Amino acid sequence: MTTTNEDNLEYINHVTEEDVKYVLKSSGFTNNDITYNYVVKNASNKMLGFLSDYWRLQVVVKSKSQKQVLSFFIKAVSRSNAAKAKVVKELNLFEKESTFYSVIKTALYVPGLKPWSAELITTLNDAMVFQDLNAMQYTLRNKFQRFDTAHTLQALQTLSRFHGSSIIFEIKKSKELRKPFSINDEFGQYLDNGAYISTDPWYIQCMTGVLEAVRIYSKYHTDSKVMKEIESRWTDIWNTACNLSESSPKRTKVICHRDLWVNNVLFHYKADTNEPDDCVLVDFQAVKCQPPAADVMLLLYCNLEPKFREENMKMFLNYYYEQLKIVLNDNSVRINDVLPKEEFLATSEEYRLWGVVVCACLIPQFWVDDELTKSIFCDAVQFNEILSKDKASFIKKMMQENEDYKISVMNIFNEIVERYCIQK
Known part of the structure; x- marks a missing residue:
């Protein structure tokens, strides 16, 4: 902590x-x-x-x-x-x-x-x-310490309360108005894409910066045929991830947080233990309506070690769904009427791409030592350079100087390559 x-x-x-x-x-x-x-x-x-x-x-x-x-x-x-x-x-x-x-x-x-x-x-x-959450004994985890099972379940429970609030609100308003109601009908102007737009300079720098690291540090970097395949698919894959941010009338949607890296998830602990008994979310600058799976996958990708995530994926998805079911049941809403489990599991697999791409955008900045983070990102010139002009140089420099950084960040980059770029 x-x-x-x-x-x-x-x-x-x-x-x-x-x-x-x-x-x-x-x-x-x-x-x-x-x-x-x-x-x-x-x-x-x-x-x-x-x-x-x-x-x-x-x-x-x-x-x-x-x-x-x-x-x-x-x-x-x-x-x-x-x-x-x-x-x-x-x-x-x-x-x-x-x-x-x-x-x-x-x-x-x-x-x-x-x-x-x-x-x-x-x-x-x-x-x-x-x-002040800190005065209420809520604390941040060390950002280099991945979530274990207890912290993941606690965070998913909180996420289910957040998402459940959206569903309950829409149903309540629909009954009051006697017609279907969507949160976007009332608050859409405040629930935009932010920087997750394919033409946004920040998003372009993320996309090109990650590809440059793949060209140098991926295990496929010496295989010209595979690298050509990766490069030919790269832009389409990142554009597809952006498109997942768009609203779809066919899917159940909630207000999603969309920035669930470790510093935006605070935990409270049982007295004299390291066991969390509550969790709250902070920083709602990126909110937008998406399927609940978008937040679930982002939380798991940003905060779990990849092998641990995949070994426990089924358990975590089931747990979130059951917690959401409890929230809705307590408010007289049948989960099957709004989000059948088959739909949730299908969107979870679909929104893996959202989770891994957004994590690839975020992890190069947050997987950095605190003192170095302050010296780089508190400087206006360096901040602007990395943000919108040349993120690739920052990522490459960090990988050259820090082996742990290279391994942790490349794990995410390589997952994009192996799941979405290479023909199986």
Whole structure:
């Protein structure tokens, strides 16, 4: 589990006195008799995500009768990296995520259903204020430590609650309107493809960067005939993965997270044990409606060692489906009426391609030592270069310098080659 040394965190002044008053008011503190003091620090001495700045606000509130210590987590449009802020603005990510938390998540609320994400307290100018999950004993795993069975099942259980909320909402609205209703009917403008578009510079850099690594480090790199076959299919395969992001009227769809790498999945543990007893998801900038299998396969591809994933695939798919069935049954919905198991299993196999390609886009960045991650991706020039101009050079450099990086990342790249490029 990841821990942070609070003493080494940098104090910052991006949150004003008026901001703190607004946060307190949003938290129910409207009594003028209270006094308070506060401190704002960087949320971690590690890099928690790639596109935002993260702060932690602690407020000590005093009244005549008591003293309370309140902790908040703040996610903000970057003030330290112009390239990151530019991406967030161009893709409308701040508005998309703040609308998800303040409007869509509210609509998805199911009474009695265990939470599947942090609670949004309020929004500030270019920042969102959340309950502090760390103060509630939720922690990140070491990103180099793959999920075992217990963590995978806990994450799938949370995913089933998230997806089940979508299904229940659609059914409820359909009954109210007395006609079929889709989440896209009401929130479609906030549920777009993001950067998963075949013409997007970021996606193109992912596609070409992975192919360049395959040309050099794949076990087929010396076989010109096989490499020619790989290259001839490559663009079509990546375009097909993008097409899986498009809505299909024939499939049951839910709001999918679509960014389920390790830092977006936080676990709570039983006292004095390493056994997880709860899990929540964070960072909903990439949300879009897709079949539930899209998220399930992405979670398994991003966080499990490949051999372990395949050995236990059937168990994990069955577990997710049974957990979704429980959520729906508890809300008087028959799962066979909305997602027959045959459909779920078929889409899971189809959406392997989505899982492995999105993982191939993400793993070259997150499978990097924290200090190196900060030095590279906190620099605006390097960030922009890797993001949209020359990702291949970054991947090749990392593979030349780090054997573990090369093995772990190439495992995913090679799976694309062997599942989808080479004629069996």
